[in-house]
Amino acid sequence: MTLSQDVSTPTVMDILRQSTQDLHNDAEGQDFQKSLGSGTVNVPSYCNYLAQLYMMHSHLNKLLEGAAGDPRVSRVLKPYHLDCRCLERDLAHFHHDPAGIEPLASTSKIMDDLTAISLESPCGLLGALYVLEGSTNGAKFMAKNLRKGLNLPEESGASYFDRYGDVQRQNWLKFKEDMIACNFSPDECRELVKSARRMFQAFFEIGREL
Ligand code: HEM
Numbered sequence: 001m002t003l004s005q006d007v008s009t010p011t012v013m014d015i016l017r018q019s020t021q022d023l024h025n026d027a028e029g030q031d032f033q034k035s036l037g038s039g040t041v042n043v044p045s046y047c048n049y050l051a052q053l054y055m056m057h058s059h060l061n062k063l064l065e066g067a068a069g070d071p072r073v074s075r076v077l078k079p080y081h082l083d084c085r086c087l088e089r090d091l092a093h094f095h096h097d098p099a100g101i102e103p104l105a106s107t108s109k110i111m112d113d114l115t116a117i118s119l120e121s122p123c124g125l126l127g128a129l130y131v132l133e134g135s136t137n138g139a140k141f142m143a144k145n146l147r148k149g150l151n152l153p154e155e156s157g158a159s160y161f162d163r164y165g166d167v168q169r170q171n172w173l174k175f176k177e178d179m180i181a182c183n184f185s186p187d188e189c190r191e192l193v194k195s196a197r198r199m200f201q202a203f204f205e206i207g208r209e210l
Pocket residue numbers: 013016017024027028029033034037130131132133134135136137138139200203
């Protein structure tokens with residue numbers, strides 16, 4: 001090994017990426033996610049998906065706000081992470097009232113599991129947030145194909161998938177930087193991975209139920 005080779009220990013973001021790679025591959029290969037990515041999803045399933053995401057995000061938001069006393073959560077969490085207006089706008093585009101939404105079994109399950117994570121280890125919630133924030137990396141192209149496939153305007157219908165617009169890269173880099181600065185212990189890293197894997201599975205299960 002030469003001195004120029006990188007011998008540094010992996011960061012929490014390397015660990016999260018590597019420990020969830022298999023589930024990301026599964027998600028990419030799932031028929032429902034492929035139908036989103038190609039813009040060929042049927043409208044009722046798509047609306048229900050947005051509704052399920054809305055319930056899940058709203059629940060996680062409440063838990064994250066409740067966990068803001070944890071210094072790691074307060075370091076990483078930004079107001080834009082808690083902003084569900086894109087989902088509200090997209091649901092409104094389809095005249096879908098969030099108040100009348102019933103959770104799927106898989107949505108209820110992930111909401112219960114997130115509550116359990118918040119009680120056990122509040123900073124573990126950041127593992128779930130990692131999945132939602134990381135998904136903005138691949139979702140930009142999804143938004144483009146959904147607009148095309150479902151004949152949607154730029155500003156509503158699929159805005160959730162491009163919710164940060166031009167600052168997506170900047171927000172993602174900031175998330176990574178703040179997570180790394182938290183200096184999570186090995187035990188905390190394990191909690192983060194557990195919660196990230198659980199969140200990935202929830203996407204898979206919701207897609208399967210739709
Ligand atoms: C058709 C489905 C999908 C495609 C094509 C896709 C594609 C991508 C791409 C291109 C990246 C960027 C990789 C990079 O910059 O190196 C990415 C990152 C990511 N995606 Fe997806 N994605 C899909 C579905 C999902 C789903 C359903 C989730 C979970 C909600 C998800 C979560 C993530 C995460 C967490 C990252 C960040 C990985 C990291 O750098 O740590 N993706 N995805």
